[in-house]
Amino acid sequence: MNRTDRLYALVEELRAVSPRPRSARWLAGRFEVSTRTIERDIAALQAGGVPIWAEPGRTGGYVVDRAHTLPPVNLTAGEAVAMAVALHRLGGTPFAGAGATALRKLLAVLPAADAAEAHRLAGRVxxxxxxxxxxxxxxxxxxxxxxxxxxxxxxxxxxxxxxxxxxxxxxxxxxxxxxxxxxxxxxxxxxxxxxxxxxxxxxxxxxxxxxxxxxxxxxxxxxxxxxxxx
Incomplete structure (x- = not known):
């Protein structure tokens, strides 16, 4: 995951659990980076105006205002392929058709270059x-x-x-x-x-x-x- 994608993912992870905090160590494990990298990312988000604050203590960590949202983000090629793999496992369930339709809708709004990259990557699976x-x-x-x-x-x-x-x-x-x-x-x-x-x-x-x-x-x-x- 590149840094830009990780910054978006960090905010959405914190939003999902707010008002509970996430520690730097937990986030580092989640995104497979060092705690120092997480601290730098959080500092960059704070400098950009994202309302993240730190709660002290043994059970503390970083918290974001749940009302805060980022602009819509298109799927990356990897995210599109991940969804396709997950949908493959829905075969035979009542949700297989709906899942395939949802993926087609998401792919339809991707920029042409991103959609082409998603298809290229899917061809390697x-x-x-x-x-x-x-x-x-x-x-x-x-x-x-x-x-x-x-x-x-x-x-x-x-x-x-x-x-x-x-x-x-x-x-x-x-x-x-x-x-x-x-x-x-x-x-x-x-x-x-x-x-x-x-x-x-x-x-x-x-x-x-x-x-x-x-x-x-x-x-x-x-x-x-x-x-x-x-």
Missing amino acids: HLIGAGPATPVPASVADAVAAGRVLRLRYADRAGAPSVREVEPLAHLGNPTHWYLVAWCRLRDGLRCFRTDRILAVEPLPEVVRRELRVEELDIPRARIRPLSLV
């Missing part, structure tokens, strides 16, 4: 079956969206760790797990890394130039499909 519930590390998701090389510390099925430089190409989800589909430079080939076995992630500045061809995956085409936003 592939699902098998009902889709998984296991989490994907934020740094991995960001690298796929940004097209950046990663250095992974990864444990194989026996628990033996290795360090790999990989070129992230896509997410792959089955009913139990998420996988990072990437070109592994150590093995000089396409590999699927189970995200719950990724022990550490270091984003590198190098840009990924390679694109995934779905036929390269050793999975029958009838079982796999790209995520759709429509």
